[in-house]
Amino acid sequence: MARVLVAGGAGYIGSQTLKLLSEQGHTVAALDNLSTGHKRLLLGAPLFEGDIRDSTFLQKTLADFRPEVIMHFCAKALVGESVEQPDTYYSNNVVGTYELLKSIKNYSIKTKFVFSSTCSIYGETNQAITEKNTIAPMNPYAKTKWICEQMLEDFQTSYGIESISLRYFNASGCDRNGKIGETHEPETHLIPRALLHLIDANRYPFQVFGNDYPTKDGSCVRDYIHVEDIANAHLLAMDFLLQGKAKSYQSFNLGTTKGHSVFEVIEAVKKVTKKDFPLKIGPRRAGDPPFLVSGSTKAKDVLGWQPALGLEEIVQTTWQWIQGGRNQ
Numbered sequence: 001m002a003r004v005l006v007a008g009g010a011g012y013i014g015s016q017t018l019k020l021l022s023e024q025g026h027t028v029a030a031l032d033n034l035s036t037g038h039k040r041l042l043l044g045a046p047l048f049e050g051d052i053r054d055s056t057f058l059q060k061t062l063a064d065f066r067p068e069v070i071m072h073f074c075a076k077a078l079v080g081e082s083v084e085q086p087d088t089y090y091s092n093n094v095v096g097t098y099e100l101l102k103s104i105k106n107y108s109i110k111t112k113f114v115f116s117s118t119c120s121i122y123g124e125t126n127q128a129i130t131e132k133n134t135i136a137p138m139n140p141y142a143k144t145k146w147i148c149e150q151m152l153e154d155f156q157t158s159y160g161i162e163s164i165s166l167r168y169f170n171a172s173g174c175d176r177n178g179k180i181g182e183t184h185e186p187e188t189h190l191i192p193r194a195l196l197h198l199i200d201a202n203r204y205p206f207q208v209f210g211n212d213y214p215t216k217d218g219s220c221v222r223d224y225i226h227v228e229d230i231a232n233a234h235l236l237a238m239d240f241l242l243q244g245k246a247k248s249y250q251s252f253n254l255g256t257t258k259g260h261s262v263f264e265v266i267e268a269v270k271k272v273t274k275k276d277f278p279l280k281i282g283p284r285r286a287g288d289p290p291f292l293v294s295g296s297t298k299a300k301d302v303l304g305w306q307p308a309l310g311l312e313e314i315v316q317t318t319w320q321w322i323q324g325g326r327n328q
C-alpha cells in the first residue's frame with residue numbers, strides 16, 4: 001500500500017481517483033486550492049488546502065504527508081479561456097507543475113509522479129491517434145500540457161524523478177454509486193451540458209457547434225472515456241512506477257479507440273433519458289478538430305489497462321449524478 005498525494009483531488013477526475021485509491025486501501029490526501037474543485041467531492045479524505053505555485057506550502061505538505069506517489073490533476077483546462085488569458089494558463093499549469101517537480105527534487109527524488117495530460121497535444125488528423133503521432137498543440141491550454149510533459153522527461157533523465165503522463169481523450173461519466181461526479185461551472189463538456197439542458201433549458205442553453213465537418217455525419221467525433229476507467233489507469237501507472245518498471249519517461253493515450261459523433265452522443269442522451277429535445281445548430285467553435293480518437297493499445301500492452309465502460313454507462317451515470325447529487 002502506498003502513500004499517495006492527489007493534487008487536484010477535489011476536482012472531477014482527481015476525486016474519482018482519490019476515491020478508488022482509498023477504496024483499495026492506500027493512504028491518501030488531497031492537495032487543492034478549491035479554485036474549481038469542491039470539498040464535498042473528497043468524501044472526507046484529508047485536504048491540504050493551498051496552491052501548487054506556493055513553494056513554502058508545498059514543502060510543508062510534502063514534509064507532513066511524506067508521499068511516495070504524487071498524482072497531479074491540477075490545471076486550468078478550458079480551451080477558450082486559455083486563448084483569452086494565456087498568462088493564467090502558463091502560470092497555473094506550467095509554473096504550478098514546475099513548482100511541484102522542484103518540491104519533489106528537494107524532498108525526495110524517489111517520489112513517483114503521475115501527470116494528467118491530454119490528447120489535445122496532438123496535431124490535427126483524421127486518423128486514430130497513437131503516441132507516435134506528431135505533437136502540435138493548437139491552443140495555449142494544450143501547449144501548457146506539452147511543456148509539462150517535456151519538463152517531466154527532463155526531470156526524469158537528469159534527476160531520476162520517475163513519471164508517467166496519461167493523455168486522456170474525452171473524460172466523461174460519473175461515479176456509478178452517484179456520490180461524486182462532474183461539477184464544472186461553467187459546464188462546457190458535451191454530455192453533462194446536454195443533460196443539464198434537459199433539466200433547465202434556460203440556464204443551460206445547448207447547441208451543436210458545427211455540422212459541416214468532414215466526418216460521417218458532419219459533427220465532431222470524439223473518444224469518450226469513463227472517469228472510473230481513467231482512475232483505474234492511474235492506479236496501474238502508479239503500480240508500474242512503484243515496481244521499478246519505468247526505465248525512462250513514458251506517456252500513454254487513454255482512450256477506447258472508438259469514436260462517437262456529437263449527433264450519436266445526443267441520440268444516446270435521448271435514449272437513456274427517454275426525453276427528446278429540439279436541436280440548435282451553431283457555428284463551429286474555434287480550435288475544435290473534427291476527429292480525436294485514440295488508436296493506441298500501449299496502455300493495455302504495457303500497463304494492462306482495459307477500459308470497461310461505454311457510452312451508455314457514461315450517459316447513464318452522468319444523468320444519475322445530474323438528477324441527484326450534483327446540485328445538492
Ligand SMILES: NC(=O)c1ccc[n+]([C@@H]2O[C@H](COP(=O)([O-])OP(=O)(O)OC[C@H]3O[C@@H](n4cnc5c(N)ncnc54)[C@H](O)[C@@H]3O)[C@@H](O)[C@H]2O)c1
Nearest residue numbers: 008010011012013033034035036037051052074075116171
Ligand atoms: N476533463 C477532461 O475531459 C480532461 C481531458 C484531458 C485532460 N484533462 C486534465 O485532467 C486534469 C483534471 O481535470 P478535471 O476535469 O478533473 O478538472 P477540475 O477543474 O475538475 O479539477 C482540477 C482541480 O485542480 C485544482 N487546482 C487547479 N489549479 C490549482 C492550483 N494552482 N493549486 C492547487 N489546486 C489547483 C482545482 O481546484 C480542481 O479541484 C486537468 O489537469 C486537465 O487538464 C481533463
